[in-house]
Every structure is written in structure tokens, then in C-alpha cells.
Amino acid sequence: MKIVTWNINSVRLRAPMVVKLMREEAPDIICLQETKTMDEFFPRDVFEAEGYTHIHIAGMKSYNGVCILSKIPFTQTDIHSRVGKEDCRHVSVSLRSPSGSQVTYGGIPSGIQKLDIHNLYIPAGGDEPDRDINEKFGHKLDFINEMRDFFAANYTANDNVVTLGDFNIAPREHDVWSSKQLQKVVSHTPIEIEHLSNMADSIDWQDAVRHFVPDEEKCYSWWSYRNRDYTKSNRGRRLDHIWVTKPLISRLTSYRVLTEYRALEKPSDHVPVMIELA
């Protein structure tokens, strides 16, 4: 089972790039962030025509917006409001057998009876990393705390759960081009990293990409638009993540960060990140 996360930065503008991803990589499940459109304008038919007939959307005008596109049917879908706002930053789906038998995949029992997927678009947090003068930063920290409590309240570390999305935090030294120069830059500050670490502790989340990529190796999923040539300076950050619970670790068979998508004509500033679960 291939699962992708991608901040698409306007799903209407870049639906053709999603179709390219569908045709070339054939993921089973694609989770998008920053779709930036109301549900009535979501290009549902374009994706249905590619075989992604199970679509769960939470969109709004202009900002945010998340969705899950799937070849596999859902048994439950939820839209979660976070930090008292209906701002379309968290959707989830369940894949499970109502009879209690195993979820089948290609007609074959998977050995799993239940798998939940949570797609998150964590607030970017503004420019100033101080909640007393920047309420966006406070919103970001509160959002992460709420996710920590949500996971702790709804799951145990033995459940099969995936959470992924644009977390807007690059937590590790080699998730950024220069950890030293980004200490006070929102996305890499110690306070954000500590909050994200607490969220990870909730049900012992495991970083699926760092499962494959050594700690000392640079790994990025985002490059700013504010550079003439993103390849020259290569000042990237790993803002997009896929986490799995411990029972799924032994099923992880591969990962990919599709960096070539940053070089397309009119690209998103984020690239797709994919894992494969046996």
C-alpha cells in the first residue's frame, strides 16, 4: 500500500500534477494540503476518472483545505475542528472491516483489521516565534498540543495508525540546510520542536522517512519560492512528514521524496512524500 502526502498549494491549479502522480506512481492513498478551494469547486471528477473514487474533502475559500483521495473504500470519514476553528486543517479516514475480519488489499487479507489515517495541515505560525506578540505562533503551538491530546485520548501505541501532512516544522538538524542559521526562524525553533516531540510521544509515533534516511543525511520536502534557482543554494527544509505507530514499522518497505516535482513548470513549493507498507 502506497501512501502519499503533498502540500499542493491550490488543487485546482495543479490537478494535472496530481494526475501525473497518480499515473506514474499509482499510490493507493493521496493526502493533500492547501487545496485552497470550497468543496463545490474541488476537481473531484478529474481524480475519479483516474480510479480514485473514494474522496474525503474539507475545503474552504482561499485558505487551507485538506483531502484524502483513495482507491480503497473508507469505512469512516471525519472532519475535525481544531483550536476552536473550522479552518479545514485535519481530516481522517478509517479502513476497517465491519465484520471484524481483516482489511483486504487486492482481494488478499492484509493481516490488519483496522487502519486509520490522519491528514494534518499544521498552521505555519507567522514570522515571529513568540506567542505573546504573534497569535499565529500561539495557534500553531496550541494546534500541536491539541493533536497530542487527541492521539493520546483516541488510540494506544498498539493501534495501526498513520498521521501525515504538512507539519510546518523541520525538527532535526539535517531536516534544514543550516540548523544554526534557522534557530530563530519559525519551523525550526526549539519551542516548536519540543511541542512536536510531545505530540510524537502521545502514542509513540515513529518517523517513517527517518526510518530509512540516516540522521546525518540532509532530507528536504520544501524549497521556498523566494529563490531564483532552488537547486543552486539548495536551502530546503523537511516540513512534510509521515509518521506511523510501532506495529506498522515492520511493514515499511520503501519511501520516496519526489524531489523532481519541484522542477516542474509552475510547481508547488512542496514535493510529494511517499511510503509503502507491506
Place this chain on the structure above:
DNA sequence: ATGGTTGGTTACCAA
């Protein structure tokens, strides 16, 4: 310390 670019909406906001 500053400004650099993009998307959505449509006169700036968010990233």
C-alpha cells in the same frame, strides 16, 4: 537587516 515569489481573491493576506 532586508527582500526575495507565489496563489487566491480582487485589494491585500498568508505562506
